Amino acid sequence: MPIITAYIGVSHFSVLLYxxxxxxxxFYSPYVYLEGVFSNYTNEEEFYISIIELxxxxxxxxxxxxxxxxxxxxxxxxxxxxxxxxxxxTKLFDxxxxxxxxxxNDFAFATKFFMISETSFGFMANMSDDVSFRVNKCVYTHLKxxxxxxxxxxxxxxxxxxxxxxxxxxxxxxxxxxxSRFHGEDDRPLDYIYMCSLISTPGIYDLYLDRANxxxxxxxLNMITEEDKIPxxxxxxxxxxxxxxxxxxxxxxxxxxxxxxxxxxxxxxxxKRMPLKYDTEYRLVIKNKExxxxxxxxxGGKLGLIVDTRVNKADAFSNxxxxxxxxxxxxx
Amino acid sequence: xxxxxxxxxxNRNNAFLERALPTTGDINVxxxxxxxxxxxxxxxxxxYNQIILPKGFKPFNNITPNKILQGTTLGRYRGEYIHAPYNxxxxxxxxxxxxxxxELGRENVLLAGAWGTVKNxxxxxxxxxxxxxxxxxxxxxCGDMFAGELVVxxxxxxxxxxxxxxxFTRDVSGKIFYIGGHVSLSVAMRSKELNLTxxxxxxxxxxxxxxxxxxxxxxxxxxxxxxxxxxKIIFDELKNISNRFVFFxxxxxxxxxxxxxxxxxxxxxxxxxxxxxxDTVQIFQSPYFGGIGTxxxxxxxxxxxxxxxNSNLVEVAVPNFFVVV
Numbered sequence: 001m002p003i004i005t006a007y008i009g010v011s012h013f014s015v016l017l018y019x020x021x022x023x024x025x026x027f028y029s030p031y032v033y034l035e036g037v038f039s040n041y042t043n044e045e046e047f048y049i050s051i052i053e054l055x056x057x058x059x060x061x062x063x064x065x066x067x068x069x070x071x072x073x074x075x076x077x078x079x080x081x082x083x084x085x086x087x088x089x090t091k092l093f094d095x096x097x098x099x100x101x102x103x104x105n106d107f108a109f110a111t112k113f114f115m116i117s118e119t120s121f122g123f124m125a126n127m128s129d130d131v132s133f134r135v136n137k138c139v140y141t142h143l144k145x146x147x148x149x150x151x152x153x154x155x156x157x158x159x160x161x162x163x164x165x166x167x168x169x170x171x172x173x174x175x176x177x178x179x180s181r182f183h184g185e186d187d188r189p190l191d192y193i194y195m196c197s198l199i200s201t202p203g204i205y206d207l208y209l210d211r212a213n214x215x216x217x218x219x220x221l222n223m224i225t226e227e228d229k230i231p232x233x234x235x236x237x238x239x240x241x242x243x244x245x246x247x248x249x250x251x252x253x254x255x256x257x258x259x260x261x262x263x264x265x266x267x268x269x270x271x272k273r274m275p276l277k278y279d280t281e282y283r284l285v286i287k288n289k290e291x292x293x294x295x296x297x298x299x300g301g302k303l304g305l306i307v308d309t310r311v312n313k314a315d316a317f318s319n320x321x322x323x324x325x326x327x328x329x330x331x332x
Numbered sequence: 333x334x335x336x337x338x339x340x341x342x343n344r345n346n347a348f349l350e351r352a353l354p355t356t357g358d359i360n361v362x363x364x365x366x367x368x369x370x371x372x373x374x375x376x377x378x379x380y381n382q383i384i385l386p387k388g389f390k391p392f393n394n395i396t397p398n399k400i401l402q403g404t405t406l407g408r409y410r411g412e413y414i415h416a417p418y419n420x421x422x423x424x425x426x427x428x429x430x431x432x433x434x435e436l437g438r439e440n441v442l443l444a445g446a447w448g449t450v451k452n453x454x455x456x457x458x459x460x461x462x463x464x465x466x467x468x469x470x471x472x473x474c475g476d477m478f479a480g481e482l483v484v485x486x487x488x489x490x491x492x493x494x495x496x497x498x499x500f501t502r503d504v505s506g507k508i509f510y511i512g513g514h515v516s517l518s519v520a521m522r523s524k525e526l527n528l529t530x531x532x533x534x535x536x537x538x539x540x541x542x543x544x545x546x547x548x549x550x551x552x553x554x555x556x557x558x559x560x561x562x563x564k565i566i567f568d569e570l571k572n573i574s575n576r577f578v579f580f581x582x583x584x585x586x587x588x589x590x591x592x593x594x595x596x597x598x599x600x601x602x603x604x605x606x607x608x609x610x611d612t613v614q615i616f617q618s619p620y621f622g623g624i625g626t627x628x629x630x631x632x633x634x635x636x637x638x639x640x641x642n643s644n645l646v647e648v649a650v651p652n653f654f655v656v657v
Contacts, residue, residue, distance in 0.1 A: 030651035031336050036471040036585045037654070041339045042603040050602045054334055132558035133618060135538045139471055139556060140616050142651050147618070 002061050004052060005220040007092075007213050008032060008072035009180035010105040011142045015052060016217035017059055017066075026212045026236060027055045028183055031142050033077075044077045045084075069224055071216075073105060073179070074115075087220055096219055099208060100173040103216075104198070105180035106137060106154045109162050116161040148190065149320060155181075155194050156317035162198055163314060171203030176237070178210045189330040192240060193323070196271065196306055197313040199245050202290035206298070207240040207306075241276070241301030245308050246290035253285040254305060266307040271326045274307075276300030303330065333630065334604040338614055338654035340554070340566060342467045343595035347588070348451065349465075349579065352458035353442050354378050359453055367444040369577055369590065373459050377437035381418060385431040389414065397422040399436070406433060445479060445577045446590030464595055466573075468554065468566060468587040470532070474541065475550030477582055478530045480506040482589070484574040487512050487567060493519050497526060504528050508580055508587075510570055513561040515540045515551070524549055530580050532587065534562030535622070552580055552587055560622035563614070564640075565656075598657060605655045613637060617652035624656060 006015045014028040033047040048070075049063070056063040064083065070076060071087040079086070093101055093112040103110045108117035133150040137143050145151035158181075169175070177195050191209070199205055210216070214236040244250060248268050255261035258280065266272045276282055277300045284305070287293045298305070310316075316323040353359075357376020361367065391397070391407035400406065404416045419436045448463035485496045493512050497519070504527050511519065513534040520540040523531055530550035535558055544551045554566050562570075579588040605611070611627045615637060625639035625646065635653065636645040 034471075036473070037338055037469070038336065038603060039584060040342060040467055040469050040586055041337075041600060047336070047603045050604050051334075054604070132538075132556075132621075135557040136616070136621065143616055144649055144652060146649050146652065150618075 002066045003221060003224070004056075004063075004066045004068040005217045005224075006048070006052065006068065006070045007216055007220075008048070008070065008077070009183065009213075010073055010107055011144075011180040012183040013048065013051060014183065014213040014217060015055055016214065016221065017055065017061060018221055019061075025055075025059055026214055026217070028212060030144065030184065034140060034142070036139055045079050045081065048077075049081065069220055071220060073103065073108070073110075085224075087223065091223065092216055092220065094219075094223065096215070098174060099176040099215065100170055101215070102175060102177050102198070103179035104158065104177060104182065104194075106141075107158070109158050109198070110179075111167070114165070114167050116158070116165055118157065118161075148323070151190065152317045152320070152323060155190075155197075156314055159194070159197055159314050159317060163200055167200065169199050169201035169203065169205070171201070171205050174206040174208055175199070176208040176210055176215060178213050178216055182209060182211050183213070184211060189327050190323075192303060192306075192330055193271070193316070193326050195240065196243055196245070196308045197310075197317070199243060199308075200313065202246040202288070204284075204286070204291065204294060204296055204298075205243040205245065207243050207301070209238045209240050210234075210236060211238070212236040239278070239299065239301040241303035241306055242284065242298045243306045243308060244286055244288065244291065246288040247309055247311050248289040250286060250288040250291075250307050250309055252305070252307065254282050256280055256282045266309055268309050269311055270309055271329055272307045273303055273330050274305040276304035278302065306330075333607050333650065335607045335613075335650075335653070335655045336603055337600060337605050337657045338469070339600065339657055340469045340563060340614075341569060342469075343591075343597045344465050344467060345594050345597060347463050347465045347467070349446055349448065349461045349463050349588070349590070350458055351442055351445060351461060352454075353456075354440060356456040357440070357442075359456060359459060361450050361453070361459060363450050363453060365450045366448075367450065367461065368447055369443065369445050371444045372441055373444050373450075374442045376440050376442075378440045379420075379434045379437045381420075381435040383417070383433045384425070385409070385414070385433060387430060389431055391422065391431065395422075400433075443577075445579070447592045448590070464591040464593060466569065466589045466591060466595070468569070468589070470552040470554060470585045470587055471556065472536065472541070472553035473551065473582045473585055474545050475530070475548065475582055478508065478550050478580045479577065480508045480530065480580075482508050482510065482570075482574060482576050482578045484510045484570050485512050486571065487562065494522065497522055497528075508532060508578060514559050515544075515553075517543055520544055520547075520549060520551075532580075534566075535560035550580060550582070552582075555622040556616070558621060563622065563624050565624065600657055605657070607635070607655065612656040613648075613653045614656050615639075615646070615648050615653050617648050620646055620648075 003018045018024045029051050033044045053063045068084045074089050076086045214234050250266045253263050280300050284298050285295045353376045355376050359374040389409040398421045400416045402418050406414045420434050423432045446463045448461035451462045452460040508530040510532040515533040515536040517539040520543045532552045534555045536553050615623045625637040628638045629636040634649045
């Protein structure tokens with residue numbers, strides 16, 4: 001019997017239809033149920049089932065013949081249909097293999113032991129009149145910012161909350177970013193800058209991005225079936241690269257079997273990127289006053305090596321000109 | 333692509349409306365009766381005010397506890413005389429054993445407020461009516477449920493709203509005011525000063541909304557935050573129903589307007605619709621936030637929309653729009 005796992009985010013809805021290790025499909029809807037908009041003619045259950053039925057039809061599966069498990073951020077709606085079961089949000093991080101999972105949306109940030117939301121840092125109170133997009137997003141949570149300043153304004157609030165609460169990051173486990181903030185197929189450099197900015201603890205980090213929430217959905221599947229159904233290679237997970245996070249001047253040496261050693265220095269208070277080949281293994285040696293002198297083997301990833309020596313990482317989110325220079329660093 | 337449907341206005345032919353007495357009383361109708369808005373469904377006697385008298389209060393012996401006229405001295409507390417603020421009677425709180433001065437009960441008549449049929453009755457308490465109605469969607473609401481006469485201002489400009497408020501709000505009790513396209517903080521504050529209880533508008537500023545929540549003003553907004561005019565499809569209907577008795581339902585995000593006869597309805601089977609050129613959509617993207625237009629072209633991740641009074645097509649990204657049905 002096919003199994004469906006679904007995750008209802010703040011501004012998107014992601015679904016996995018699983019038949020076997022060789023046949024599975026992901027789907028995401030950029031729309032979620034909005035109480036103030038749809039409750040006059042439909043309900044949450046009918047709304048989500050309508051979306052899933054379309055997806056099942058496309059994949060030649062009958063929804064009524066599937067078992068479905070649903071989770072969501074942070075509460076999970078009640079479903080009356082007998083083939084739908086709920087999975088609490090707090091359970092989603094259990095037994096997450098290999099990665100340190102981070103879920104981010106436009107209003108909140110969560111890891112296994114840490115969560116902040118707009119309410120913890122006075123979201124409404126901080127807003128000025130020119131940010132009606134942000135206020136409207138409280139009602140129409142699915143809305144997508146189409147201009148840079150609106151998105152930066154949302155990101156900044158969450159970032160300030162994370163910085164304020166002094167979250168300690170663990171450099172020894174690869175970090176994977178998921179959630180509504182990163183959903184979709186956009187290849188947006190601002191997403192990468194945001195990821196780098198959220199990591200405030202000095203260290204060398206292996207960064208991954210899961211725009212389809214595939215790991216979350218497969219992990220839910222594993223919890224239910226109690227056997228490992230996660231395929232070894234998930235195409236939906238993007239290896240972003242390696243981040244060196246530490247203030248002050250940073251000296252780097254990067255070498256591989258194919259390329260000659262490359263030595264470079266990154267000045268303080270900046271963000272730099274060195275492109276590397278995606279699947280190639282490199283030897284990295286760095287020297288930084290906060291991180292120390294570290295030698296490590298790394299794989300290139302999509303962006304390669306990112307060196308972030310910024311002191312105040314939230315600054316650029318209120319200064320578009322500054323942010324634009326960082327965007328150029330990452331694009332080059 | 334499939335897009336969710338937004339229903340800004342729904343005609344219903346079998347909606348239910350509960351009419352309840354504030355306290356137990358008599359019900360004058362029976363199941364199956366046809367009623368009109370001014371038909372009396374029931375009545376009860378209600379004491380609207382009461383004062384809990386402090387412990388140590390000593391009532392005078394010469395007063396008649398079951399009928400005390402306004403101004404009568406009730407007794408003394410710490411050397412101070414306490415007078416009856418209204419006609420009332422003395423009662424005792426059985427739990428705290430404290431004296432209470434209650435206002436004499438006034439007759440409360442429950443009117444139907446709608447055309448409909450009595451479907452069910454909770455003895456001495458409430459009546460369930462089946463009615464015809466128009467339900468207006470209010471995505472943003474705050475306050476409490478309220479029923480009253482709808483007063484519609486003709487979409488005055490920000491400057492004129494003040495003047496409308498001063499001139500058309502002499503008798504505000506039991507009224508719901510549609511005050512125009514936008515509620516600013518100054519309008520919300522002036523409304524509160526004039527004792528208005530319920531305001532409807534196309535949009536609201538976040539400061540005005542925060543003020544309304546804090547001060548207990550009931551608010552219903554048809555579009556969103558910011559300066560967004562009320563959609564034509566909403567305002568064209570509203571102006572035809574001024575002075576009608578309507579129901580502001582905060583929890584269900586609805587303004588319910590009872591209608592005298594059966595309405596033409598549009599059945600919607602699923603909450604999603606396969607988008608086609610020619611469909612009507614509402615845009616939630618700056619600078620046309622709240623605008624309603626017609627789909628011209630459908631692209632992979634956006635659509636081009638034709639908006640009235642705008643010669644150019646407007647590009648709107650998915651998911652910043654809904655289909656209007």
